[in-house]
Amino acid sequence: MSFPLxxxxxxxxxxxxxxxxxxxxxxxxxAKWLALLVSLATxxxxxxxxxxxxxxxxxxxxxxxxxxxxxxxxxxxLGVDGIAVALLALTALLIPFVILAGWHDADxxxxxxxxxxxxxxxxxxxxxxEAMVIxxxxxxxxFLFYIFFEAMLIPMYFLIGGFGDSxxxxxxxxxxxxxxxxxxxxxxxxxxxxxxMLAAVIGLYVVAGNFSLAEIAQARANGTLHMAxxxxxxxxxxxxxxxAVKAPLWPLHTWLPNAxxxxxxxxxxxxxxxxxxxxxxAMLRFCLQLFPNASKWATPVILVLAVISxxxxxxLAVGQRDIKRLVAYASISHFGFIVLGIFAMTSQGQxxxxxxxxNHGISTxxxxxxxxxxxxxxxxxxxxxxxxxxxxxxxxxxxFLIGGLATLSLPGLAPFVSEFxxxxxxxxxxxxxxxxxxxxxxxxxxxxxxxxxxxxTGPVKPEVASxxxxxxxxxxxxAPLIVLLVFLxxxxxxxxxxxxxxxxxxxxxxxxxxxxPSVEAAK
Numbered sequence: 001m002s003f004p005l006x007x008x009x010x011x012x013x014x015x016x017x018x019x020x021x022x023x024x025x026x027x028x029x030x031a032k033w034l035a036l037l038v039s040l041a042t043x044x045x046x047x048x049x050x051x052x053x054x055x056x057x058x059x060x061x062x063x064x065x066x067x068x069x070x071x072x073x074x075x076x077x078l079g080v081d082g083i084a085v086a087l088l089a090l091t092a093l094l095i096p097f098v099i100l101a102g103w104h105d106a107d108x109x110x111x112x113x114x115x116x117x118x119x120x121x122x123x124x125x126x127x128x129x130e131a132m133v134i135x136x137x138x139x140x141x142x143f144l145f146y147i148f149f150e151a152m153l154i155p156m157y158f159l160i161g162g163f164g165d166s167x168x169x170x171x172x173x174x175x176x177x178x179x180x181x182x183x184x185x186x187x188x189x190x191x192x193x194x195x196x197m198l199a200a201v202i203g204l205y206v207v208a209g210n211f212s213l214a215e216i217a218q219a220r221a222n223g224t225l226h227m228a229x230x231x232x233x234x235x236x237x238x239x240x241x242x243x244a245v246k247a248p249l250w251p252l253h254t255w256l257p258n259a260x261x262x263x264x265x266x267x268x269x270x271x272x273x274x275x276x277x278x279x280x281x282a283m284l285r286f287c288l289q290l291f292p293n294a295s296k297w298a299t300p301v302i303l304v305l306a307v308i309s310x311x312x313x314x315x316l317a318v319g320q321r322d323i324k325r326l327v328a329y330a331s332i333s334h335f336g337f338i339v340l341g342i343f344a345m346t347s348q349g350q351x352x353x354x355x356x357x358x359n360h361g362i363s364t365x366x367x368x369x370x371x372x373x374x375x376x377x378x379x380x381x382x383x384x385x386x387x388x389x390x391x392x393x394x395x396x397x398x399x400f401l402i403g404g405l406a407t408l409s410l411p412g413l414a415p416f417v418s419e420f421x422x423x424x425x426x427x428x429x430x431x432x433x434x435x436x437x438x439x440x441x442x443x444x445x446x447x448x449x450x451x452x453x454x455x456x457t458g459p460v461k462p463e464v465a466s467x468x469x470x471x472x473x474x475x476x477x478x479a480p481l482i483v484l485l486v487f488l489x490x491x492x493x494x495x496x497x498x499x500x501x502x503x504x505x506x507x508x509x510x511x512x513x514x515x516x517p518s519v520e521a522a523k
Contacts (some may be wrong), residue, residue, distance in 0.1 A: 005052070006062050006078040006138045009088070013038055013095075013512050019357070029117040032103060035123035039096040041128065046092035053085045055501050060140060060214065068144075073210035077141040082502035083354050084137045086282055086495055090361045091137070091274050095130045097121060101369045101477045102266035106163055109285040119184050122163055125155040125514040129270060134280050142211040142286065146201050149242070149278060156275060157187045159267045160259050168371035174478045182258035187495045189255040193245035198236025203440035204290070207231060216291050219511065229293070231404075236294035240287050240302075246279030249339055253332050260353040261381070265372020268324060272331045272368075273361035279359055284506055288342075292510040295343070302343045308396040309336030311436070314443030318450070322381045323371050326451060327364065330407055333440055334360050334415075340437060341422035345512040348424025350503045355495055356418035359406075359488060363415050366481040367403030370396065373474050375457070383451065388460030393469040397456045399478045404452055407486045412490035428515050 017036030023031040053061055060079030080088065084204050086157045106122035132152035139145035141155030161183030201211075207227055208216045219225030227235070245252045256276075260268040313333030315319070320326035374389070374396060375381050390397035406413040409420075417439070427434030470478065488495065507513070 004064050005045065006064055006080065008140065009049060009092075010131050010135040010350070011043060012045060012131075013042050013127040013134070016042075017124040017127035017131065020127060021120050025118075025120070028107070031112075031120040031123055032099070035127055035373035036099050038097060038127060038455060039092075039099055042090040042134075043045070043096060044146060046089050046405045050085055050089050053082070054348065055082055055498050058516070059502070059505055063140070065165050067293055070191075072143075073205065073212075074143045075141050075212060076144060077212060077214075078120065078135075078138040079140045079214075080138055080496040081505070082500070083281065083284055086132055086358050086499050088137045090277070090358050091130060091133050094269065094273055094361060094365055095126065095225055097365060097369065097477050097481065098126060098266040098449075101269075101474060102126075102264055103370065103473060104111060105264045105266060120160075122125040122159070125159050125269065126266075128155040129159070129275065133274055133278060140213045142201055142204060142213060142216075143212070145196075145282070145286075146197065147519070149197075149246075149282070150191075152275060152278075153187055153190050153194070156271065157183050159270070160186055160263045162163055163264055163267065163273065176393065179262045182446055183460070184261035185255045185261045188254065189245050193242035193243055193252070196238050197242035200235045203231070203235050203238070207235070213286070213289065220290070220292070221509075222427050223362070224478065227291075232291050232294045233297060236287060236298065237292035239291070240283065242299070243279040243282045243287065244305075246276060246282075247335050248276065248279070248332060249305055249335065250312055250332065253309065253313075256332060257325045257328040259422060260331075261322060261325045265368050265375065268327070268372075269365045271367050273364045274329070276331075276335065277357050277361065279482050280353070283339070283342050284354070288506055289509045295510055296345070296512075299343045299345065303340060303430060305435050306336045306340040306343065307433055309333065311443070314440050314447065317447040320442060320447075321383055323375065323383055323451070323455070324381050326383075326447060327368050327371065330444065330447065331360070332445065334364075337422050337437070337440065340426055340433070344422070344426040344429055345510060346425035346429055347500070347503055347507055348421045348428070348505060348514070350461060351496060351500055352374065352418045352421025352423075354499045354503065356415065356422060357494060358495055359414040359418045359485075361405035361415070362481055362484050362488070363403060366399070366478060366485060367407055369481075370403055373470065378464060383454050386455035386461065386464060387458045389457070389464055389467060391460050392467050393466060395470045399470065399482060400456065401452055402485065404448040406489075408448040409441060412486070412489045414485045414492070416489060417492045
């Protein structure tokens with residue numbers, strides 16, 4: 001039997017979470033180093049998956065299949081295509097930076113009375129989320145995917161509700177109330193979506209007789225499995241609703257600004273750069289592959305919702321006074337672009353959407369983590385409390401600017417390529433939608449540059465006059481992300497080569513081809 005590489009990639013952080021949680025309370029630093037080493041070992045396994053994956057080979061590779069609950073046709077089935085490999089690598093890459101950035105976020109607080117916080121639990125929960133996200137990308141059994149799609153809510157709930165930096169503004173009791181509200185809202189929204197999906201999962205089993213993604217898709221393709229039109233549409237809606245909550249897509253987005261605002265900056269990165277990607281990934285893997293006809297039926301409405309997300313998220317970002325909530329609304333706008341690319345049903349759109357998932361993860365991590373370093377120095381998330389930071393902390397201001405420019409998709413930085421592909425792919429099939437979505441770029445430039453102008457330029461406020469610049473640990477977090485943003489902005493080919501074959505297969509699932517250019521011959 002060959003080495004179960006995919007299982008090892010998910011099990012290692014899970015075992016690391018248990019080991020980190022078991023470290024004695026007096027040895028907090030040891031728990032941190034253990035979590036970091038486990039995350040680096042997981043990254044090494046993810047790189048091995050990346051190296052062994054052959055973009056020109058079978059659709060699902062490194063597969064594993066074992067009987068699990070035979071009476072109900074549930075199997076432990078894993079496999080990765082190009083899209084899953086790219087997102088698995090993104091997840092494994094970001095977790096070490098999340099851990100390093102949050103190195104002191106779970107240390108005991110010294111606000112008034114010393115308040116104990118479980119440092120080991122903080123880092124163990126991060127590793128637990130990583131394990132569940134990775135196996136969600138790998139699962140090719142629908143029921144197996146559903147279990148971990150829901151299970152990741154538990155550690156995220158405790159990360160949001162149990163840790164946070166809002167005490168700087170409100171005092172401990174008020175901060176705890178705010179965090180609890182954000183955590184409960186996150187949990188309720190996603191649980192409702194998950195319960196609706198569960199009903200759809202059961203309905204799929206009733207229709208198909210098993211949960212195997214490959215078997216169901218093959219039966220759909222060769223005509224041995226027929227779904228009534230209404231049945232397919234209802235099942236599609238059940239799956240899509242859960243994924244739209246996770247994504248998040250307007251109007252199911254309202255939990256995200258609360259969650260990101262109240263969480264620590266590294267946990268906010270974990271939410272939007274890692275966990276939320278499971279929703280958009282699942283739209284590609286499950287919605288389009290299992291329900292191709294229903295996907296095409298729902299496309300017009302989904303495109304409208306995506307455009308609303310783009311414009312709405314950007315407009316609310318423009319009016320924000322809170323730095324972290326601004327990044328949250330900007331992410332809602334960016335997820336609108338991702339959904340738009342997926343349901344444009346073109347190779348450029350879906351390739352751009354997949355690339356956008358990777359690039360958004362890197363750019364949001366860079367911007368949010370630098371914002372977290374900024375907030376920890378001043379003790380406030382309010383934009384109005386800053387001014388002139390670039391004069392006292394030029395490296396911090398410079399990295400903040402690069403993260404912001406990546407967020408607005410400046411040419412030469414990674415998100416530009418993905419956003420351009422999404423818009424080209426959308427315009428070729430839906431010109432009006434593509435034109436409206438373009439206004440999101442203008443608004444992104446507005447909220448990003450206004451944020452930088454108000455926080456980094458102008459007279460130096462007394463409260464930031466003694467602000468230190470980025471420390472070596474913080475530079476170690478930010479510098480690699482900046483390098484990646486520039487590298488993938490100039491040379492995105494390593495990622496596109498991996499994802500493009502899978503995108504073509506996804507388009508084939510829904511029986512779509514790229515529209516031919518309509519160019520009138522010159523007379």
